[in-house]
Amino acid sequence: MRFLSLLAAATPFILAGQVLAQDHEGGHAATPSGHGPGWSYSGPGGPEYWARLDSAWAACAAGQQESPIDISGAISADLGPLDLQWRRLPARVFDTGHAIQVEASPGSNLTMGNKGYQLLQFHVHQPSEHLLNGHRYPLEIHFVHTAPDGTLGVVGVFAEPGESNPALQSVLEAVTTPGEADDRPTLDLTALLPEQRDYFRYEGSLTTPPCSETVAWAVLAEPITVSEAQIEAFSRLHPGNTRPLQPLNRRFLLRSGR
Numbered sequence: 001m002r003f004l005s006l007l008a009a010a011t012p013f014i015l016a017g018q019v020l021a022q023d024h025e026g027g028h029a030a031t032p033s034g035h036g037p038g039w040s041y042s043g044p045g046g047p048e049y050w051a052r053l054d055s056a057w058a059a060c061a062a063g064q065q066e067s068p069i070d071i072s073g074a075i076s077a078d079l080g081p082l083d084l085q086w087r088r089l090p091a092r093v094f095d096t097g098h099a100i101q102v103e104a105s106p107g108s109n110l111t112m113g114n115k116g117y118q119l120l121q122f123h124v125h126q127p128s129e130h131l132l133n134g135h136r137y138p139l140e141i142h143f144v145h146t147a148p149d150g151t152l153g154v155v156g157v158f159a160e161p162g163e164s165n166p167a168l169q170s171v172l173e174a175v176t177t178p179g180e181a182d183d184r185p186t187l188d189l190t191a192l193l194p195e196q197r198d199y200f201r202y203e204g205s206l207t208t209p210p211c212s213e214t215v216a217w218a219v220l221a222e223p224i225t226v227s228e229a230q231i232e233a234f235s236r237l238h239p240g241n242t243r244p245l246q247p248l249n250r251r252f253l254l255r256s257g258r
Contacts, residue, residue, distance in 0.1 A: 039209050041098075047243050050209050060211035066246035067204035068129035071219060074200050074255035081256070082155065082197055082218055083111035086119060090184040093174035098208065099123040099241055100175050100234065102187070110145045110153050112201075112218055117145030117153040122189070124171075126234040128158055129207050129242045130219055137223060138231045141192055152206075152215045155199075157192060162225025167191035172233050194222040198257040207243040221255070 039045045039053055051061030059066070086108040093102050101123035108119035121144050128140035139159035146152055159165070170185040198221040205213040 041241050041243070050211065054209065057209045057211060059205065059213060060209060063205055063211055063213050063246075064249050065203055065205055065213040065251060066211060067207050067215065067217060068131075068243060068245060069202070069204070069248050069253075070131040070134060070245055071200050071253065072131075072133050074253045077201075077254040077256065079199070079201055079254060079256040080113065082199055083109075084155070084190070084193070084197075085109045085111075086189040088186050088188050091170055091174045091187050092184060093171050095175055095237070096123070099125065099238055100171065102171055108189070110143075110155065112153050112216060115147055115153070115216070117147045119189075120144045120146055122192075124168075124234055124238075125242050126231070126238060126240070127242060130156055130158075131245065132158065132219075132221075139226060139234060143189075150214070154215050154217055156217065156219035157194070158220070158223035159226040159231075160223045161228055161231065164227035164230060165191065165224060168226055168230055172230065175237070176233075192224060194220060194224050196220075196222040198222065198255065201254045201256065202248075202251055204251075205246075221257075 039050055041047065045053065047060070050057050051059075087105070089102075089105050089108065091102055092105075093100065095101075101121050103121050104119040106118065110117040110119065123142055123144075125140045125142065126138065128137040129142075130140060137158040137160055141157045141159065143155040143157070144152060145154065159168075167187050167189070170187060174184060199218045200221060202217050203213075204215050204217045205211050206215060
């Protein structure tokens with residue numbers, strides 16, 4: 001997204017931003033922007049056709065570490081905490097055509113294991129892409145981070161009906177009534193995280209084309225709450241922007257904490 005003395009620090013933003021601008025996605029996990037054929041979540045451009053739309057998207061059909069999955073039967077492991085050092089940021093919100101997305105300014109970081117990542121963006125899926133023990137939540141937020149080697153770390157957060165989330169409301173208001181840059185609200189991203197930070201960890205992929213298997217996933221076990229009105233608002237904007245479940249195959253699915 002930015003550019004060369006700038007480029008050294010910003011190259012991960014540029015590369016991953018090109019891949020992830022449409023969703024994630026990723027998703028990702030994840031996704032191209034303005035390049036290649038059009039894709040969608042249904043019809044002739046839907047997930048079952050992604051691999052046929054572009055030869056570079058072969059992993060969408062042939063990949064063995066694809067996302068999303070049903071998170072079930074995880075093995076407890078000493079994974080260490082997710083170290084999320086996120087700055088407050090202006091809500092630079094836009095509609096990618098596939099999801100509502102908020103671009104992050106540089107300076108927000110994730111450390112997972114011994115690896116560091118920078119936050120690129122977050123976006124919302126309705127309903128959730130991952131399932132938790134067979135349960136699908138009304139919303140799932142994906143926080144997409146990039147590492148210097150070009151791989152991604154995506155933190156997934158489920159949302160269930162309950163109290164309204166003020167940070168998410170600011171995102172909705174920014175995309176439905178966009179104003180001048182100076183009018184953009186400042187978001188405290190930690191308000192989009194649950195108090196309990198136990199998480200599930202597995203190696204996966206972007207959840208949109210090109211479905212690249214370059215994503216370290218951390219999906220939080222505890223959901224946040226959002227109001228029914230907020231769920232409905234995202235449903236109106238992008239209903240069903242979820243990729244079908246993918247097989248776990250021979251991957252390890254781990255859970256932190258207990």
